[in-house]
Amino acid sequence: MTDEKGLERADHEQSPALDAIPGLIRIAASSWVRTAEWSVVAGLRTGRRMLKAATDPHTAVELAQGAAAASGIVADIAKAVSSGESVPQAIQQVAASLGGTSDRRAVELHNGRDRDVESTDLRSSLREQGAKLLERSRDVWSNDTGHPAYARILTELAPDEGRILMLLLRSGPQPMVDVRTGGAVGMVSSTLIAPGLNMIGPRAGTRYVDQVPSYLNNLFRLGLVWFSKEQLKDPLDYQVVEAQPDVLAAMHSVRSAKLVRRSIHLTPFGEDFCRTCLLEEEVPPEDLPVHQAPNDLE
Template identity: 65%
Template structure:
């Protein structure tokens, strides 16, 4: 009997350094089979504190969920190893090695980036909800005198000066003609290819400084919801005769053996009309004399 005691003591001493090198959660799993009662009491106290923390701070629920998921995964791996015939201490060592702990024996923070991202998402949603509630509160305020759209104060900062000239042309001069040059002939009737889209005279008519930037200007105004591109042509065919006589249109026509011209038009949206009347017109200008624009019917 006395000869066996030193052997047991030495085995315990050999196990102790390995146990100390394990990550926190894995070390808890390794020592739980020696201190079941003590672990149960401590775990109960910690769980109670976590629950109380969640009750007072909902954001801490994400940390609790991440911790539970991490612990459940570790204990599951240990249980699988023991079920396959590996001893519990050896199973704990194997799981610890698979976690890739550092030299100090600390386990990596599994799920921390996901928890932080989820917390930021919750904060963003709460901020948006608060803004929405403030908006509805202003809508119920009978003394609220807001008239112009809130976006009107932001839109000019996202526009080039030439784009203001284009808007004034559309507002005062009405919808503008535009043409697409496509392949024609017998083959074009079956499969027509686009040669040059949206050719127009908006740049020269508006007096923009950078004519080569007109396509970009129109794309930006469309992005801001101020203009739209209609498939319909204008009523006056003379408008298109002037456009089709321009050098860029003629060059596109002559680039193919057979061509056809598709007539379209460019309009202000109702939002764009109101923006121009509010921000670009002179206070004493008669808006009743301004030409009408079609409401958007398609976005092609």
């Protein structure tokens, strides 16, 4: 009797677990169906993207970037877990970093849009200025004198450079020589030893004679002078330059040297600048040396 009651009690205790088995089976089956359904849908989507990527380079780039980003996320989570973090904490850290990256990308996108707007505004402003320029060109009653760039050029000139310009305006083109290797070897391949030696600094009365090469570079940059291979007509001007100590030292620095005579000229723009901005009194054009474009410009 006792054994029968024990068996009934055991059967009663096991019956809830046995009753729960069909429910667990249903849950497992439902989960399997959902997983299979998601796998099929994801596979179809991935397949479609792969097919599209095969024909669309842009889609292929996006797909590759997505795969790289996913692998990077997994690697970050694995690195955090290996350093002692729990899986939830690792996921939170990676999610926070992704949020920061998204914010940075949003800021960069916003800045890029701002730059596009500024570029569009700049183009519109330039067009407006161009329209005003053409409108002024049609004004037959305008009495504007001097180039608009003259005011800016005056702010970019050193006092010594003003002296050089006045020397060129009043005295005309100036001689300049290059010292090169000569002899039989120089006829085949000549090496430049000392370029652009001249007497412009002393003749113009510049304060810093050693800065004359820099002065000439700046004047050339501003379009006021040019350097020519053309030789001046009067050879006496070159004799004075060739007798200077720096020229003689350069010639004696090699076994065989030769001199190449060149010249420095005012440009028409530079001549007009000097007449407009530097001459204190009106000087008739015939009283000043003629400045012509050299036959051979560099």
